[in-house]
Structure formats: C-alpha cells, structure tokens
Amino acid sequence: MRRWLPTFATWLLVGAGLFPLYWVVAASLGPESSLFEGRSVIPSVIVFDHYRALFDERDFLIPIRNSLIVASATTLLAVTAGSLCAYALARLRFRGKTTILAAVLAISMFPQVAIVSPLFLALRAAGLINTYPGLILPYLTFAMPLSIWLLVGFFRQLPDDIEEAGLIDGASRIRTFWEIVVPLSWPGVTATAILTFLYSWNEFLFALSFTLEPERYTVPVAIALFRGQYQVAWGQILAAAIVATIPVALLVLIAQRRIVGGLTAGAVKG
Amino acid sequence: MIRTTLALRACPGCVALVLAGGIASGCGGGSDGRPVLTFSGSAVGREAEILERQFDRFETAHPPWRVELRSTPDSADERRQLYVQWLNARAARPDVLQLDVIWTAEFAAAGWIRALDDFAPVVSDFFPGSIEADRWRGSLYALPWFVDVGMLYWRTDLMPQPPATFEALMQQADDVMQGEGLPFGFVWQGARYEGLVTVFLEHLGGFGGQIVDEHGEITVDSEEAVRALTYMRDAIWSRHVVPSAVLTWQEEQSRFAFQNGQAAFMRNWPYAHALMQDSRGSRVAGKFDISLMPAAAGGSPTAALGGSHLAINAYSAHANAAFDLIAFLTAPDQMLERARVAGQFPSRLSLYDTPALTEALGLAASSARRVIESARPRPVTPIYSELSDILQIRLHRALSQQQEPREALGEAASAMRAALTRAGLDGGTRRYD
Amino acid sequence: MPQRMSIAESREVRMAWLFAAPALLAIALVAAFPVLWTFWESLHRHDLRLPWLGRPFVGLSNYREAFTDARAWSAIAHTLFFTATTVSAELALGLALALGLNRPLRARGPLRAAALLPWAMPTVVAALIWRFMFESPGGSSWFVDPLAAWVPIVLADVWKMMPFVALLLLAGLQNIDHSMYEAAALDGAGPVRQFAFITLPLLRPAIAAAVVFRSLDAFRVFDVIYVMTGGGPGTATEPISLYAFTALFRDLRFGFGSALAMMVFFVSFFLALAWIRLLATPESVT
Numbered sequence: 001m002r003r004w005l006p007t008f009a010t011w012l013l014v015g016a017g018l019f020p021l022y023w024v025v026a027a028s029l030g031p032e033s034s035l036f037e038g039r040s041v042i043p044s045v046i047v048f049d050h051y052r053a054l055f056d057e058r059d060f061l062i063p064i065r066n067s068l069i070v071a072s073a074t075t076l077l078a079v080t081a082g083s084l085c086a087y088a089l090a091r092l093r094f095r096g097k098t099t100i101l102a103a104v105l106a107i108s109m110f111p112q113v114a115i116v117s118p119l120f121l122a123l124r125a126a127g128l129i130n131t132y133p134g135l136i137l138p139y140l141t142f143a144m145p146l147s148i149w150l151l152v153g154f155f156r157q158l159p160d161d162i163e164e165a166g167l168i169d170g171a172s173r174i175r176t177f178w179e180i181v182v183p184l185s186w187p188g189v190t191a192t193a194i195l196t197f198l199y200s201w202n203e204f205l206f207a208l209s210f211t212l213e214p215e216r217y218t219v220p221v222a223i224a225l226f227r228g229q230y231q232v233a234w235g236q237i238l239a240a241a242i243v244a245t246i247p248v249a250l251l252v253l254i255a256q257r258r259i260v261g262g263l264t265a266g267a268v269k270g
Numbered sequence: 271m272i273r274t275t276l277a278l279r280a281c282p283g284c285v286a287l288v289l290a291g292g293i294a295s296g297c298g299g300g301s302d303g304r305p306v307l308t309f310s311g312s313a314v315g316r317e318a319e320i321l322e323r324q325f326d327r328f329e330t331a332h333p334p335w336r337v338e339l340r341s342t343p344d345s346a347d348e349r350r351q352l353y354v355q356w357l358n359a360r361a362a363r364p365d366v367l368q369l370d371v372i373w374t375a376e377f378a379a380a381g382w383i384r385a386l387d388d389f390a391p392v393v394s395d396f397f398p399g400s401i402e403a404d405r406w407r408g409s410l411y412a413l414p415w416f417v418d419v420g421m422l423y424w425r426t427d428l429m430p431q432p433p434a435t436f437e438a439l440m441q442q443a444d445d446v447m448q449g450e451g452l453p454f455g456f457v458w459q460g461a462r463y464e465g466l467v468t469v470f471l472e473h474l475g476g477f478g479g480q481i482v483d484e485h486g487e488i489t490v491d492s493e494e495a496v497r498a499l500t501y502m503r504d505a506i507w508s509r510h511v512v513p514s515a516v517l518t519w520q521e522e523q524s525r526f527a528f529q530n531g532q533a534a535f536m537r538n539w540p541y542a543h544a545l546m547q548d549s550r551g552s553r554v555a556g557k558f559d560i561s562l563m564p565a566a567a568g569g570s571p572t573a574a575l576g577g578s579h580l581a582i583n584a585y586s587a588h589a590n591a592a593f594d595l596i597a598f599l600t601a602p603d604q605m606l607e608r609a610r611v612a613g614q615f616p617s618r619l620s621l622y623d624t625p626a627l628t629e630a631l632g633l634a635a636s637s638a639r640r641v642i643e644s645a646r647p648r649p650v651t652p653i654y655s656e657l658s659d660i661l662q663i664r665l666h667r668a669l670s671q672q673q674e675p676r677e678a679l680g681e682a683a684s685a686m687r688a689a690l691t692r693a694g695l696d697g698g699t700r701r702y703d
Numbered sequence: 704m705p706q707r708m709s710i711a712e713s714r715e716v717r718m719a720w721l722f723a724a725p726a727l728l729a730i731a732l733v734a735a736f737p738v739l740w741t742f743w744e745s746l747h748r749h750d751l752r753l754p755w756l757g758r759p760f761v762g763l764s765n766y767r768e769a770f771t772d773a774r775a776w777s778a779i780a781h782t783l784f785f786t787a788t789t790v791s792a793e794l795a796l797g798l799a800l801a802l803g804l805n806r807p808l809r810a811r812g813p814l815r816a817a818a819l820l821p822w823a824m825p826t827v828v829a830a831l832i833w834r835f836m837f838e839s840p841g842g843s844s845w846f847v848d849p850l851a852a853w854v855p856i857v858l859a860d861v862w863k864m865m866p867f868v869a870l871l872l873l874a875g876l877q878n879i880d881h882s883m884y885e886a887a888a889l890d891g892a893g894p895v896r897q898f899a900f901i902t903l904p905l906l907r908p909a910i911a912a913a914v915v916f917r918s919l920d921a922f923r924v925f926d927v928i929y930v931m932t933g934g935g936p937g938t939a940t941e942p943i944s945l946y947a948f949t950a951l952f953r954d955l956r957f958g959f960g961s962a963l964a965m966m967v968f969f970v971s972f973f974l975a976l977a978w979i980r981l982l983a984t985p986e987s988v989t
Contacts, residue, residue: 010803013796014818017862021820024832036839077729085726092719093712100727102979107734109975111923113944114968117951117961118740119733120359129359141734144726173718202825204926209952212361213340220827224930234835241828248823256816263870351953358751358955380752652752694756 021245028238035234050235051243060240062215063222069132070207070218071200074139079193082147087177089148090155091163101152108145112205115141120209130212138206143196150195150262154188155181191262194255198248219244302336307591310340311368311578312349320611328598335591340364346464350655357382357583365586366595369412369579371403371647372464372654378406379652383581385409389593395602395618399575403647411581413600414617416608418576419645420472421560423528423536423546432561436476436501439535439564443511446534454533455511457524462666465520467648467658468574469537470665473498475572475646476565481661482649488690490661491676491683494569499668499675501566507671517670529554537563539576540638544613547632560637562644575645577617606630615642653693660685738968744961751955758958765962774938775963778946785857785928785942786921792861793917794910797868802902804869805876822866826926833859834931849939852932856940859927864920868913875909876902908981915978922970943967 026043027035028050054060089097119138120129128134162184163176182189207218214222223240226233252259313321318339325337340363342349350373356364357377369377377383387409393401400414424432428446433439443455459465471481479494489495505512516524521538528536529546531553536542540560549555562571580596582589598604605616610630615638621627627635649657664682667673690696745765749758769775800818808814821829837845837855845851879902887897903910925944928934934941934949941949944967951960 006803006806007808010800010806010808010814013800013803014814017821017866018817020832020836020862024835027835081726081729085723088719088722092715092722094716094719100723104727104730105979106972106975107730109919109971109978110734110738111944111964111967111971113923113925113947113951114741114964114971115734115737116948117744117957117964118737120952121957122737124359130361137733140729141737144730145734148726173715173722177722198823202827204825204827204929205948208929212356212359213363220825220926223825223831224827234838237831238835241831244828245820245824248825249820252819252823253816256812256819259819260815260870263867354955355952358952376752379755381754693750693753 024238025242028235028242032235050239053233054236054239054243058226058236058240059214060222060243063217063219064243066132066216067201067219070135070139071197073132073136074143074200075193075196077136078140078143078147078196079151079189082144082192083151083182083189084177086148086151086155087181090152091158091181092173104145104148108142108149110141112141116205116209119206123210129210130216132216134210135207135218138210139200139203142203143200146199147192147196150192151185151188154185154192154262157188158184187258188262191255191258194251194259195262198251198259201248304334304336305588305591307335307337307366307588307595308340308364309337309366309368309595310342310353310364311366312344313339313341314344316612320608324599324604324607328595331598332591332594337595346370353377353382357585360585362583362585362587365583365588365592367581367583368415369581371400371414371575371577371579372658374404374412374579374581375406375650376652376654377581378409378411382584383411384584384586384589385411386413386582386593389597391597395620397617397619397642397645399645399647400577400579400617403575403650404579406650406652412579413581413596415578415580415600416605416614417617417642417645418539418541418578419573419615419641420468420537420539420563420576421573421641422563423538423542423558423560425534425554425557426559427557428534432559433564436473436564436566440505440509440511443534444509447511450534452532452534454513454527456505456535456537457512457519457527457533458516458537459520459524460516460666460669461518461520462662463520464658464662466662466665468576470499470502470661471574471646471648472537472563472572473502476563476569477501478566478569480646488683488686490686491679495679496676497566499665499679503669503671503675506669517666528558540615541613543631543633560633560641562641571644573641573645575642575647577615651690651695653689653695656689656693657686660689741961741964741968744957745965747958749957749961751957761958765959768959769962769966774941775943775946775966777938778941778943778963779966781940782922782924782942782944784853785860785924786918788853788857789860789864789921790914790917792857793865793868794914796861796865797872797913798910800865800869801872801876804873818866818869820866821863824863826863827930829859829863830927830930833862846932847936849936852936852940856928856931859931860921860924863927864917868917871913871916872906872909875906879905911981912978915974915981919971919974919978922974923967 029046029048030043031045031047031049088094089101119141123129123134123138128137158181162180163173202220203218204220204224207221208224211217211221217225219240223237223244226237226240309321309325311321321339325339328337329335342352350370353367353369353373357380367383369383374383378385391410391413393410393413396414397417400417401410404410404412404414422432425446428450429442433442439456446452447455458469460469474480474490474495477494477498479489479492479498481488481490483489502512506514506516519527521542524533524536525538525542525545527533528538528542529552543560546552546558547555563573565571580599582592582596586592600617602616602618602621605618606621606624606626607630608614609616609621609627613631615631616627622635622639624635627638631638648654651657661682664673664678668675668678746760746762747758748756748761748765750756804811804815804818833855834846839845845855883901883905884897887901892900923944924942925948928940928942929945929948932940934945938946943963947960947963947967949960950956950963954960
C-alpha cells in the first residue's frame with residue numbers, strides 16, 4: 001500500500017496541475033453558449049469557431065510573427081555575445097571576474113519597472129517606439145545576463161585541458177572557442193538558447209510599454225488587450241491562450257531534459 | 271561541426287537583416303501606395319456605419335488619400351488611456367483624434383494636439399460653450415463635432431407636464447410611484463466615475479452653485495453645493511425616490527430601468543432617445559419626452575455640456591490633410607446625416623433652425639436647442655481628470671452615507687485647490703494667461 | 704601584491720576583456736545605465752502632462768511623498784502578502800512534487816515535462832486561464848471583493864511557479880547520498896524520521912535558494928495581477944510594481960513613479976545580494 005501511494009500522489013498532483021489547461025482547451029473547442037454553463041468534463045461537441053475567428057477576425061498571425069521575430073533575434077544576440085563573455089568568465093584568467101559575475105547576476109534581478117521609464121525615454125528619442133529593435137534591445141536586459149549566467153555554468157563543466165590542445169596547434173583563442181569549446185558544450189548552448197527564447201516569448205511589461213499598435217503587439221500583449229472591449233470575447237481569448245502556449249509547450253516536451261539541466265546548472269550550483 | 275560553425279558565423283548577418291527589416295517596417299505608406307490618414311474615435315453601433323460612409327465620401331473628394339479607422343475601446347476612460355499612451359510616445363498616428371470635451375485642455379497643454387489657428391477655421395456657427403472648451407491659452411485646439419447634454423426624460427403617459435423645480439420632481443415621482451406602483455421615481459448615474467460629476471453639476475447649477483466661478487476659483491464647497499449634494503443624498507435615503515442601486519449604475523443601467531418602464535424620470539444623455547423610441551426593445555416607445563433639468567430658487571436649469579471634438583495629433587505627418595478631414599466631418603450636411611444615423615446632436619447653431627434636424631433626430635430641434643443653451647461646461651483645465659477623480663470619490667462617499675456632504679465637499683475643495691497649486695495653475699482654471 | 708604577469712598571461716587578459724566586452728557593454732547600456740537614470744529621475748519633478756513645469760530638482764521629496772502615501776503603503780502590504788502566501792505554497796507543494804519525482808518512476812521524463820508545462824507558458828496566459836476558471840457572469844464575482852480577488856491571483860502564480868521550485872528542490876534532493884537513508888533505515892528510522900533528520904537538513908541550502916529566488920520574483924510581481932484584476936477592485940490587489948507602472952505610464956508622473964520603482968529596486972537588490980551570498984557559500988553535498 002505504501003509503495004504505490006507516493007507514485008499515485010505524484011500523478012495526482014501533476015494531473016491536478018494540468019486540469020485547468022485541459023478545461024481551457026475543452027472550452028476553446030466548444031460553442032460560445034457553453035462557455036460558462038452546461039459543460040461536462042468531457043466535451044460532447046467540438047467546434048473550431050473560436051480559432052477561426054481568432055485568425056480571420058483578429059489576425060492573430062501578426063502577434064505570432066512579431067513574437068517570433070523578437071524572441072529569435074533576442075536569443076541570437078544574447079547567446080552569441082553571451083557565450084563569448086561567459087567563456088571569458090568561465091575559462092580565462094583575469095582579475096575582477098567574480099565581481100563581474102556577481103554584477104551580471106544582480107542585474108538579471110533588476111525589476112523591469114525600475115528601468116522601463118528611462119528605456120522609454122531613450123527609445124522615444126531614438127524613434128524606436130513600436131519597432132522591433134525597440135523591443136529587442138530592452139529584452140537584452142534580461143536575456144544577456146541570463147545567457148551569460150547559464151553558459152558560465154555549462155562552460156565550467158568542460159574539462160580543463162580542451163583549450164590546450166587547440167592552443168598547442170597554434171590556433172587563436174577565438175578559433176579555439178568556435179571550433180572546440182562551442183561544439184563540445186552544444187547541449188548547454190542549446191539549453192541556454194531555449195530558455196532565453198522562452199523568457200523572451202513570455203515577456204510582457206516591456207512589450208506593453210514599448211508597442212503601440214496591434215501591428216507590433218507580441219503575443220502576450222495581444223492576448224492581454226483582448227479585454228477592454230464592451231463584451232469580453234472569452235472564446236477567442238482562450239483559443240489565443242492555447243495558440244500562445246503551443247510553441248513553448250512543444251519546446252518543453254522536446255527539450256525538457258535540456259531545460260531542466262540548464263535551470264538547475266545555473267540556479268543551484270555555483 | 272563545420273556546419274554548426276558556419277551557421278553561427280552567418281547569424282550576425284541574419285540579425286542585421288532582421289533589425290534592418292524592423293526599422294524599415296516601422297514607417298511607410300499604405301499597402302497600395304496611397305497616403306493614409308488615420309482616424310481614431312468611437313465606433314460603437316451605428317457610428318461605425320456612418321463613419322465608413324463619410325470616409326468613402328472624403329476619399330472621393332480628396333484623392334489620393336485613404337482614410338483608415340483605428341478602433342479604440344468603447345469605454346471613454348480606456349480610450350483616453352490609449353490616446354495618452356500614443357501621444358506621450360509621440361506616435362505619428364492616428365492623425366485625427368476624437369476627443370471628449372474634457373480632454374482638449376489637457377492634451378493641448380501637454381503639447382499633444384496641434385493648434386488650429388493656422389487653418390483659420392470659421393467658428394461663429396458653433397455653440398459658444400463648446401468652442402470655449404477647445405481654447406487653451408488663447409489658441410483653438412479642436413473643433414466641436416457633436417454635443418452631449420444631460421436631459422430630463424419624463425413619462426408623458428403618467429403626467430401632464432415635466433416638473434420645473436426639484437421639489438416638484440420629488441412630488442411627482444412620489445405620486446407616480448404610489449399611483450402606478452413603479453419601483454423607481456428618478457434614476458441617474460451615480461457610480462464612482464465621470465458621469466457622477468456631470469449629474470452633480472446639473473443639480474449644483476439648479477441650486478445656483480458652480481464647480482468653478484468666473485475667476486477660476488474652486489467653489490465646490492459653497493452653501494449651494496452642500497444643499498445640492500444633500501438633496502441628492504436625501505432623494506435616495508430619506509425620500510426613497512431614487513434607488514440606492516444608482517450608486518453602481520452608469521448610463522446603460524439607468525437607461526434599461528427607464529426603458530423597461532420601471533422609472534418615472536431619468537437623467538441621461540441624448541443617445542438614449544433614439545434607442546428608447548425603438549418599440550422592439552423599449553416598453554416606453556412613444557411614451558416619453560425630454561425636458562430641461564429642474565431648478566430650485568436661486569438656481570437655473572443646468573445641463574452638463576459634453577460632446578466630442580476633433581483634433582489633430584501634434585506629431586502627425588499629414589496636418590493639412592488631417593484638417594481637411596476635420597473640416598469635412600464638421601460640415602453641416604455631414605453633421606445632419608450623423609444626427610440621422612447616430613442620433614447625436616450637431617454642434618452647429620444654424621442646423622437647429624432647420625426642420626431637417628427635427629426630422630433627423632425624431633425630436634423637436636427647438637427642445638434640443640433649449641437644453642443645449644442651458645448647458646454648462648466642466649472646468650477647462652489640463653488637470654481636469656485629476657480634479658474629477660478627487661470630486662468623484664467625495665461625492666460617492668457622501669451619497670453612500672459614508673460622509674456628510676459638507677465635510678465631503680470641504681475636503682474635495684481643498685484637495686482640488688492643492689492639485690491646482692501643485693500643477694502650477696494657481697490662477698485657478700483660467701484659460702488665458 | 705600582484706606579481707608581474709608574463710606576456711602570455713597579459714595576452715590572455717586582453718583576450719578575456721575582448722570576449723567579454725560586447726555583452727558587458729550591452730548590459731551596461733540597457734540595464735545598468737537606466738537604473739542610474741531612474742534614480743536620478745526620482746530626485747526630480749517630471750510630469751509629462753505639465754511640460755511648463757520643466758524638470759526641477761526636488762531632492763527626496765518624491766520619496767517623502769511615497770512614504771506618506773497611503774496607496775503606496777497598501778501596495779507594499781499587498782506585495783508582502785502576495786510574496787508570503789505564494790512562496791510558502793510553492794515551497795510546500797514544490798517539495799511534495801520534488802519528493803514524488805525523486806523516485807525511479809517509469810514515465811519520469813514525460814511526467815517532468817507535464818509538470819513543467821504551466822511554468823513554460825506566458826504568465827499572461829496563466830492569469831487568463833485562472834480568471835476564466837473563477838469567472839461567473841451573472842453570479843457573484845470573486846473579482847469585486849477586495850479579499851476574494853486574491854484567491855485566483857495566488858492560485859495562478861502558485862500553479863505556474865510551483866514546478867520551478869520543485870525542480871530546484873529535486874536537484875537538491877538528487878545530491879543527497881542514498882547511503883545515508885540506508886544507514887538510517889538500518890538504525891530503525893521510519894520514513895518520517897528520515898525526512899525530518901536527513902532530507903530536510905541536507906535540503907536546507909536548496910530550500911533557502913528557492914525561497915530567496917522566489918521571493919525576489921514575487922516581490923516584483925506585475926504580469927499576473929495586471930492581467931487578472933488590473934489591481935482592482937479599486938486598488939485592492941495592486942502591488943508596488945503596478946502602482947509604479949501606473950504612476951509612470953498612466954499618470955505620466957515620471958519623477959514620483961521613478962521613486963516608487965526605486966523602492967522596488969532597493970528591496971529586490973537586497974534580496975538579490977542575499978541570494979548571491981547563499982550561492983557563494985559551499986553547499987553541503989555529501
């Protein structure tokens with residue numbers, strides 16, 4: 001009896017956690033009339049009205065496109081520059097390393113509301129409000145430190161002597177980096193990229209403050225601003241919520257080991 | 271290994287492309303090359319219909335321009351929030367904005383809308399009160415589009431004529447409630463929002479008071495004001511003529527109450543008239559009329575002056591075309607058509623002399639004009655929303671019996687004066703230097 | 704006393720700075736500098752709706768206003784309440800889930816993925832899901848009651864972040880040597896005693912890290928409350944970040960809003976330092 005109880009409890013906990021998601025998926029696939037009442041746990045009828053309306057009436061492809069562009073570009077920049085910096089911090093010797101690392105970590109803890117106003121004034125002066133760079137640059141405030149922090153953890157795990165092989169052959173530091181270190185730590189690099197993409201996709205406050213038109217809204221902002229109409233279109237909101245979750249759900253399912261590895265490497269170990 | 275390093279090397283290139291694309295896609299004209307004018311305003315119900323028609327006409331008369339409607343939330347507060355966000359970010363669009371009358375001074379003072387003096391518009395045909403609200407520091411910043419005024423709706427089948435005094439209103443409402451068994455005597459908007467200030471303004475004027483006097487000083491703590499607020503409170507809790515539910519009602523809830531035949535009197539804006547004349551949804555179709563709000567001795571019938579005005583975004587790239595659009599939409603025949611379709615009162619005096627307007631509105635243009643002429647604007651000041659906020663809270667507290675009217679108004683007045691001082695508007699709410 | 708470096712060493716130092724420069728410059732530009740600017744703003748009066756007042760230096764008067772502002776104190780109280788409830792709930796449930804996952808289960812991978820799903824989705828989506836669950840048009844609404852409105856808010860945050868805490872604790876659990884349990888079992892200790900005297904003490908560093916990390920996040924809460932209640936009814940569920948945001952972007956009071964934002968920053972910074980110190984001390988790994 002004792003043996004299976006913990007396992008059962010674990011399944012129950014996870015199942016209970018997933019139930020709201022299931023409930024919402026079922027609601028989004030049901031007709032408008034049964035959104036709030038007369039719904040059974042297993043839906044009896046499935047319609048795609050809300051999803052159709054989402055893409056036809058609300059042009060939901062636009063925020064998806066915007067989120068893809070912004071999250072991808074942010075991830076590219078953050079992982080590229082971040083891996084160079086992390087390599088220096090993890091494997092090269094110079095003074096001030098620990099201070100820099102602590103500073104980078106502290107900066108990743110900055111509350112967004114504490115830097116949103118100067119960023120707004122700067123972007124406005126540069127005419128970058130409501131543009132892609134106007135989101136990508138602010139996103140680096142969390143994407144860069146996050147990438148550095150995670151990659152330092154991964155680079156530190158590499159054996160000490162891998163550079164020596166390259167250096168002895170006469171290769172420069174940078175070639176050693178590109179051709180030896182990065183491929184060896186590819187799992188870590190991809191984990192970092194995935195996590196950075198995730199955080200960028202989910203970001204809300206900056207996107208809310210720095211975009212003005214539906215043409216440039218990211219997915220979280222587009223969904224959040226569905227409200228405010230006279231009648232709240234719950235069916236479409238829920239459909240949008242599901243659509244917004246699909247990419248990240250796929251990422252989690254495919255790469256959960258990498259993600260978990262990345263999180264625990266960076267967060268718990270030093 | 272080689273493939274991955276190649277991909278990594280190519281990446282900075284991709285990034286540059288994306289960034290360049292991002293910057294480029296921020297500007298540019300419409301998809302077919304024609305320049306686009308963006309209009310932002312209310313498009314509720316039939317408003318959307320008339321707007322589309324008028325935009326088509328404008329496009330025909332002013333090639334190659336295309337006019338696009340950028341939608342905004344239905345709630346006025348949320349629309350204002352959106353405007354503030356756009357204009358504060360110095361967005362070039364929308365080019366033309368539909369403003370609530372109480373926002374013009376604020377937007378003008380913040381430098382968000384363009385002065386219209388360069389275009390030398392002719393303003394003699396507009397209602398003076400509306401034009402006054404569009405002036406800031408001597409310049410004109412918007413043109414009135416349609417006027418909204420608070421009116422007394424009364425049941426023609428339950429009484430011979432509307433009351434002229436507040437006491438008569440109480441009496442008649444009471445009689446009808448007893449005689450006909452109606453649950454409500456008089457309904458208005460008492461939720462904690464801007465509407466409450468307009469209702470209070472009308473009672474205040476009826477008792478002879480003002481929110482702001484001729485010198486721009488706050489007088490919301492005067493004896494007349496205390497009497498007005500006490501009257502409003504007693505109507506709910508002592509005379510039981512006004513239901514306490516009004517403290518959570520906005521325009522629509524009070525309209526439903528009157529429309530379902532549950533009230534003898536209603537205070538509301540003109541929009542309700544056309545809706546309630548539709549016998550499909552309304553139980554009072556053909557059984558009601560409008561009148562001036564009543565007054566007491568020493569006061570005069572007062573309507574709160576509302577309405578929408580059209581302004582040009584100060585950062586718009588198409589100021590001239592924007593003014594053309596404003597001039598077009600405020601032309602007499604366009605206004606007449608809007609009156610017919612959306613039931614809104616035009617802001618041009620001359621239209622009230624024509625029988626066409628009576629026919630378009632479904633009510634006598636002369637009655638409408640009488641109410642508009644009794645209309646009083648709210649304080650024209652850049653910090654009006656802050657002042658209104660202060661007043662709303664105190665009014666609602668007094669009406670829900672959490673505070674005595676005298677105390678509540680005293681607090682409101684000092685807070686409002688302090689707000690003016692803090693904003694460097696010590697000269698009160700004077701519009702001129 | 705630093706020794707003189709060899710040529711190879713000084714070259715290494717130069718390479719290191721070269722490598723680190725782009726990222727560090729970017730961070731300085733978009734994060735470090737703005738914080739200093741916000742602090743500088745908080746010492747000025749800057750009302751974007753009243754441009755004729757200019758931007759005068761007013762010293763600490765914005766902070767003085769914040770300290771005497773009832774709404775600011777309420778916002779801080781709300782934030783502390785939110786932090787305390789969500790962190791304790793996430794800790795309790797996270798520990799349960801971590802213990803459950805720390806066993807040789809067959810479907811461990813998919814189970815972990817399924818558990819992680821709520822964490823991976825945008826906070827906005829989580830907030831809307833729970834708003835929908837508690838929405839009952841026509842009936843009495845949770846969201847018009849100042850106290851009841853907290854229930855869906857806390858639930859949404861716990862639902863989303865509990866898997867993350869579970870992950871952190873799981874990593875800590877997996878670092879505990881099994882032999883300790885075996886030895887204790889031989890000594891006659893049951894599962895409860897094993898938990899209390901082996902698991903908990905050895906898990907303390909991970910628990911501390913999780914608590915500080917989550918407190919840091921919870922104190923900065925914005926997304927979930929903005930989307931779910933907008934801080935309402937009235938300002939009954941408004942956390943300090945949302946009040947700062949409202950002061951900045953709705954009331955356009957950049958000076959006062961910056962002071963409020965700095966208050967969030969100072970508390971976060973303090974918590975961040977505590978967390979960094981926790982990480983720096985060696986964890987007891989058997």
